[in-house]
Amino acid sequence: MPALHLKAFIRTILNSSNKVLSLHFMNHFEKYMRSKKLPFSKEKIEEIAAKYPTPFHIYDEKGMLAYARHFIESFSWNEGFKEYYAIKAAPNPYLMKLLHIQGFGIDCSSLAELVLAEKVGLRGEEIMFTSNDTPAEEYKKAIELGAIINLDDISHIDYIEKNVGIPELVCFRYNPGALKGGNTIIGNPEDSKYGFTREQLFEGYKKLMDKGVKRFGIHTMVASNELDADYFVETAEIIFDTIVDLHKELGIKFEFANLGGGIGIPYKSEHNPVDLKRVSDGIKASYQNHIVANGLAPLKIFFESGRAITGPFGFLVAKVLHLKETYKKYVGLDASMHNLMRPAMYGAYHHITVLGKEEQPHNSIYDVTGSLCENNDKFAINRLLPKIDVGDLLVIHDAGAHGHSMGFNYNGKLRSAELLLRENGEVVQIRRAETINDYFATVDFNGVSTFE
Secondary structure, eight states, rough: HHHHHHHHHHHHHTTOOHHHHHHHHHHHHIIIIOOOOOOHHHHHHHHHHSSOOEEEEEEHHHHHHHHHHHHHTTTTTTTTTTEEEEEEGSSOOHHHHHHHTOEEEEEEEEEHHHHHHHHHHHOOEEEEEESSSSOOHHOOOOOOOOOOOESSSSSSHHHHHHHHHOOOOEEEEOOOOGGGGTTTTOOGGGGGGGSBBBHHHHHHHHHHHHTTTTTEEEEEEEOBOOOOEEEEEHHHHHHHHHHHHHHHOOOOSEEEEEEEOOOOOOSTTTTTTOOHHHHHHHHHHHHHIITTTTOOOOEEEEOOOOOEEEEEEEEEEEEEEEEEEESSSEEEESTTTTTOHHHHHHHOOEEEEEOOOSSSSSEEEEEEOOSSSOOOOOEEEEEOOOOOOOEEEEOOOOOTTTTGGOOOGGOOOOOEEEEETTTTTTTEEEOHHHOOHTTTTOOOOOHHOOOO
C-alpha cells in the first residue's frame, strides 16, 4: 500500500472508533463466545499454577473490556445511557474498578455490595440500589452514598419514609405479570417475588408525588441468561408504554428507564450470543415511537447486566486428582461445586477444555466431579472429553459470573483465589485464597474449651 494511502487508512481507523471497537469486539467474540478458544496457553497456566495453586478463577481483562466498550457503544445514540454492572455476578473491586473506568455504574442489592461500591470510589447516581425484603440499615447506607433507590414493593414507601426518609429520586421495580413471559431460569413474572403490579405503580407514584417527590425512574427485570434479542426489545416496549400511560394519568416525566439485565451468554458453542445491535436498533425504534412521539424525551436508558460483562471472560482452572471407574468413569478434580455451583444447582452446561489435549479425539465419556459429600457435585455428566490422566489441568469456561461469587464453605471447603490476566500478559492476584484460619475466624475455640 502506498504511503499516502496507508496514512489515510490509518486516519480513517483512528477517526472511526465504532469500527475499531467493532473489530476489537468481533475478534474476542470469535475467540471466547463461540469457539471457546482460551486467552492463555497450557504453558502459561502451568507457570501461573506454580505460584498460585489450583483451583483458581482467572479473568481475561482484554476480552472483558472489549465487550464492555462494545456494550456502551451499542447504545451511544441514547444521551445519558449507562450500564450498571450487576456486582453480584463477580463482586471483585478490581474488576469493578476496570469497568468504572469505562463509564460503568454499579448495581447493588446488599450492604456489602454498597460498601464495595464505596471502597472502589463510586458515589451518587453511579450506584443503583435494587433490593428486596430490605433492612432499614441498607436503605440508610444507600441514601448516605446518594444511590438511586429502586423500591421493590409498594409497602416500602412508608417503610423507607419512617426509617430513613424518602430520597429525592425514587424508582420502582415493575413486574409486568402476564404481559411478559419469563424463561426457564427466572420463571414467569407472575410467580416472581419481585416488583410492583401495574396497578401498584400508579398508586405508588401518585403517593410519592403527594409527598413532594419530583424525580422518578422506572425499572424492570424479567429475564435471566436470555439469548433472544427480541425479548429485550419487547421488554422496552412494555416499559415505554407504561411510561406513556403514567405520564398521561399522573403527569410524571421520567428521567430514566432501567431495562434490567438478563442478557445471556452462549455457554454452548452452538448457541449464538445476543446481538446487541439488534437489541439497540429495536429499542431505539420503540423509543422514537413511544417516548419521542409523546414528548417524553430525553429519557435515559439504563441496563444492569452482569453475566454478559464478565461471564465469558472468567475461567475456573482445576487439576485432576483422581480417576475412578465403577459403573461410570469419573474424573475427580481439586475443585468442587463450592467453586462453581451452577452445574449442580441448575444443571447448567459449562464447556471444559483439557489443556494440551484440545486436538485429541474427544471419545471418552466422563462425569467430572468434585469432592463434596453431595452426589450432585458434578461439573459435567456423561461428557465426551479426550482421554484424561491424573495431573491434567482442566479449564471450565464461562465461569466469570455467578462462579466465585456463589462460593460457599460446606464440608469446610475454602474459597479459591481470583486472578486477573492483564492486557499486557501480567497476572495479578485480585483475591487471595481462603485459609483454614479464615474458616475458623468466627469461632471462639477458647470458649469451646471451657464449655460444658
